[in-house]
Amino acid sequence: EVQLVESGGGLVQPGGSLRLSCAASGFIASTNYMTWVRQAPGKGLEWVSFIYTGGDTYYADSVKGRFTISRDDSKNTVYLQMNSLRTEDTAVYYCARDPPSTTDYGLDVWGQGTTVTVSS
């Protein structure tokens, strides 16, 4: 079964750090574009970051310089290192898959999400 499972969320103080993990099963993460999307309480979806098959990375302006996306191919896992956290980073963080192709297949597999709360 194709699946994504996020972990690593929790409560952290402003200025703190947290690392989220996204474990893929049923497919090889490194052969797909992988992305993080977040949703603040009661708000809409916000794209956070992409990592492409070749390792190229992209970030939303709101997290650029603070968040780092990476991948461990041996563990088939994608990470999101979040530093200098702000209260506005409080959200449910979802991991999703984007199959690379000349056809845009969209974000076709999503995890269940992990909650990050930034508060003193």
Added chain:
Amino acid sequence: QSVLTQPPSASGTPGQRVTISCSGGASNIGSNTVNWYQQLPGTAPKLLIYSNNQRPSGVPDRFSGSKSGTSASLAISGLQSEDEADYYCAAWDVSLNGYVFGTGTKVTVL
């Protein structure tokens, strides 16, 4: 703020047709294909439409998508109670060099 604009809400009675618009610009919808996501209450988003008008396996054919210029739309025909959800459009933005979501539309079945 999102660069893709959707109406905050839409509603209809069972069996009716509901349409949701998504307005963007030349750097996003005007340059790339549009995807639509459905988010049922308390759950993760789910891909509903990809490449403007394609349905993934398992998505009922009463969901359809279209795109014209810098706008796109999602239509739900034969509205059912289980369609009550939030719906988001999305596209890659070549100016922002990032993926952008619409503001989201809450669909209510009366």
